[in-house]
Amino acid sequence: MDTLINLAHGFGTVFQPLNLLLLIVGLILGLLVAVLPGLTLVMGVVLALPFTYGMGVTPAVILLTAMYVSGTYGGAFTSILFRIPGEPIDVPLLWDGYPMARAGEPALALGWTLFAALSGGLVAAIAMVFLSGPVAVVALSLSTPEYFAVILLGLSSVVALGGNSLPKALISLALGLLFSSVGTDPTYGELRFDFGISMLGDGIEYLLVMVGAYGLGEVLTRMEQRSAAVNVGSVGEIQTKLPSLRSVLDIKSTLFRGSVVGFIIGVIPGAGATIASFVSYGLETQYGKRRRELGTGIPEGIVAPQSAATASVGGAMVPLLTMGIPGSGATAIIMAAFMLQGVQPGPYVFFKSGDIVYAVFASVFLGVIGMCVIGYFAIKLLVRVLAFPEAITSAFVVMFCFMGAMASRSTVGDLWVIVSFGILGYLFERFRFPIAPMVLGAILGPLAETSFMTTMISFSNDWTVFFTRPVSGAIMVMVVLALVYPTISDRLAQRRRAQQMERT
Amino acid sequence: MAIFDLVRRSAPFVMVFGVGVWLWTVANDFAIATTLGRAGPDLWPKIVLTLLIGAALWGVVEAALKSKRGDDTSILITNAARSAGHEEDAREDLEGDAESAEKRPIFAILGIASMLGYVIVIPYLGFVISTFLLLLAIMMFAGYDKPLRAVVISGVGALAFFAVFQRLVYVSLPMGMGPFKELTLALMALLGVR
Numbered sequence: 001m002d003t004l005i006n007l008a009h010g011f012g013t014v015f016q017p018l019n020l021l022l023l024i025v026g027l028i029l030g031l032l033v034a035v036l037p038g039l040t041l042v043m044g045v046v047l048a049l050p051f052t053y054g055m056g057v058t059p060a061v062i063l064l065t066a067m068y069v070s071g072t073y074g075g076a077f078t079s080i081l082f083r084i085p086g087e088p089i090d091v092p093l094l095w096d097g098y099p100m101a102r103a104g105e106p107a108l109a110l111g112w113t114l115f116a117a118l119s120g121g122l123v124a125a126i127a128m129v130f131l132s133g134p135v136a137v138v139a140l141s142l143s144t145p146e147y148f149a150v151i152l153l154g155l156s157s158v159v160a161l162g163g164n165s166l167p168k169a170l171i172s173l174a175l176g177l178l179f180s181s182v183g184t185d186p187t188y189g190e191l192r193f194d195f196g197i198s199m200l201g202d203g204i205e206y207l208l209v210m211v212g213a214y215g216l217g218e219v220l221t222r223m224e225q226r227s228a229a230v231n232v233g234s235v236g237e238i239q240t241k242l243p244s245l246r247s248v249l250d251i252k253s254t255l256f257r258g259s260v261v262g263f264i265i266g267v268i269p270g271a272g273a274t275i276a277s278f279v280s281y282g283l284e285t286q287y288g289k290r291r292r293e294l295g296t297g298i299p300e301g302i303v304a305p306q307s308a309a310t311a312s313v314g315g316a317m318v319p320l321l322t323m324g325i326p327g328s329g330a331t332a333i334i335m336a337a338f339m340l341q342g343v344q345p346g347p348y349v350f351f352k353s354g355d356i357v358y359a360v361f362a363s364v365f366l367g368v369i370g371m372c373v374i375g376y377f378a379i380k381l382l383v384r385v386l387a388f389p390e391a392i393t394s395a396f397v398v399m400f401c402f403m404g405a406m407a408s409r410s411t412v413g414d415l416w417v418i419v420s421f422g423i424l425g426y427l428f429e430r431f432r433f434p435i436a437p438m439v440l441g442a443i444l445g446p447l448a449e450t451s452f453m454t455t456m457i458s459f460s461n462d463w464t465v466f467f468t469r470p471v472s473g474a475i476m477v478m479v480v481l482a483l484v485y486p487t488i489s490d491r492l493a494q495r496r497r498a499q500q501m502e503r504t
Numbered sequence: 505m506a507i508f509d510l511v512r513r514s515a516p517f518v519m520v521f522g523v524g525v526w527l528w529t530v531a532n533d534f535a536i537a538t539t540l541g542r543a544g545p546d547l548w549p550k551i552v553l554t555l556l557i558g559a560a561l562w563g564v565v566e567a568a569l570k571s572k573r574g575d576d577t578s579i580l581i582t583n584a585a586r587s588a589g590h591e592e593d594a595r596e597d598l599e600g601d602a603e604s605a606e607k608r609p610i611f612a613i614l615g616i617a618s619m620l621g622y623v624i625v626i627p628y629l630g631f632v633i634s635t636f637l638l639l640l641a642i643m644m645f646a647g648y649d650k651p652l653r654a655v656v657i658s659g660v661g662a663l664a665f666f667a668v669f670q671r672l673v674y675v676s677l678p679m680g681m682g683p684f685k686e687l688t689l690a691l692m693a694l695l696g697v698r
Contacts (some may be wrong), residue, residue: 095588167563171560216619223612279581397660422616
């Protein structure tokens with residue numbers, strides 16, 4: 001009952017004029033970045049971050065959460081209509097959404113997407129509200145060894161699930177952790193890796209790592225490719241047609257599966273909307289009633305990935321708000337928005353500043369509904385954005401990145417740092433190193449180090465404590481499993497493939 | 505050819521390995537160090553450096569063993585796409601422009617040069633002119649083929665950013681030197697900023 005009362009207060013907070021305005025702005029921006037060539041969901045949220053400096057924590061997080069929610073939906077339009085996935089999330093939509101559009105039902109394909117995003121988003125939002133409390137209670141009982149183990153689990157699953165090359169992901173993570181250790185050591189006050197440069201003595205702000213690597217790095221990569229502008233042709237006929245109630249009831253199991261899978265995958269650090277979308281489609285091909293017809297343009301092929309992608313947002317909010325562990329690029333930035341306002345998300349904030357937490361919950365509910373309303377009525381305008389020249393977007397993205405750097409400490413020196421991370425981000429893209437582990441390492445590095453050093457000091461430098469205490473020991477086993485999973489899974493898949501080839 | 509390919513694939517890992525070893529020697533020189541029974545400020549960085557160096561060595565071995573470039577997609581995505589019978593489609597669609605477009609690193613280098621140039625000239629030319637030049641340079645190097653329109657967009661964009669910084673974000677910006685400073689002051693007066 002308390003949960004519902006708190007949630008009602010949360011809705012009251014979001015309905016305050018400024019917060020509501022920011023929610024709408026966030027939803028529109030999220031839809032735009034998902035459609036705009038040269039911009040990704042994470043990059044869009046990063047670019048919005050500097051504008052939150054002057055806001056309170058609640059409006060700031062509402063803005064970014066709204067962008068995150070609608071960013072999982074906007075790319076569906078271009079996937080279905082033009083076979084251009086705005087985000088990797090939308091790739092599975094190409095397999096049934098585009099064929100349905102080609103078969104003369106683009107409006108219905110868009111209607112199924114809207115329905116799936118709405119239902120999946122709301123189911124996950126309900127699960128998020130009722131599961132967060134119990135998770136936060138468990139998190140509250142954790143001591144420093146357990147907390148370190150939980151952070152390690154978050155970081156290792158990001159590394160394990162981010163890509164197939166474990167060494168590259170580990171290098172990315174280690175670099176992020178190293179960047180966070182530059183400057184004055186929190187325990188002894190020792191200057192580390194400052195190389196006599198006074199600016200480095202103050203440490204490297206994770207914001208600069210994030211904005212530089214994601215924003216400038218992506219622009220430089222796109223400049224190298226010089227993508228041509230897209231011709232969207234006439235958009236006069238584009239509209240959304242909602243499916244009938246009977247057809248909705250026919251696919252209720254697909255919807256349920258997609259929403260549950262999306263939520264669970266969202267909770268797992270490192271496995272965000274893209275993985276949710278793919279896994280949900282994959283499950284549909286194995287367990288769906290009409291699995292043999294998938295790929296021909298049936299609603300199940302649209303509902304499964306889209307409901308899971310949007311549901312993953314609710315799932316990703318649970319570890320962020322209850323334990324302070326961001327599991328994806330977008331939630332890392334939302335966490336950064338909290339921290340920039342001096343609030344460290346975790347179980348204490350969950351119980352002591354419930355007003356903020358429940359406002360975030362309410363913004364997920366309203367965000368899901370709002371994005372569908374905006375998507376329904378403004379689809380023609382949103383699709384036109386696809387034709388916007390990428391070169392202009394790139395130039396303004398660079399300036400937004402610089403703006404973020406200058407606004408954080410008002411020093412031109414930070415521009416050097418951000419350009420350096422931009423170059424590093426570009427090199428990462430060029431040599432196919434994942435950026436997300438580095439960013440998460442830079443954000444979670446100080447927390448990881450503090451909990452590690454506190455444990456070492458409290459337990460007389462006995463490092464075995466991480467393995468001998470039951471809870472931290474169990475989490476450490478999960479860390480190892482998370483790291484070996486990709487290798488084992490890959491081997492098993494290879495063996496299955498070899499067996500299949502033998503049979504054929 | 506195979507040796508050239510091996511060198512190309514292992515070069516990033518070798519470089520990371522070198523950086524890791526060098527940083528280890530830097531960590532050795534911290535004034536306070538870890539001793540038996542006391543965790544010092546070098547302990548955490550050294551744990552991370554061990555991870556970095558170990559991963560770099562692993563990468564070198566992997567590069568030597570793998571004959572072809574590995575797939576960089578998450579294992580969960582690969583497995584799901586494979587079970588859906590869309591493995592190839594997924595790879596193509598996920599890689600998108602990155603693979604299909606012809607790569608011309610010169611434009612990325614020009615982009616980097618523009619950004620570095622911006623940081624160098626901003627104390628002298630001030631925010632507005634430097635920003636105008638940066639916007640124009642990025643647009644042109646990113647392939648925008650309408651120079652006149654680019655000049656107008658850059659000019660309007662630079663003024664808009666200046667106004668946002670001065671009136672909304674309240675950040676003090678580099679004003680430039682000599683006549684450029686005069687120009688910045690005139691613009692500030694126009695915006696009503698003292």
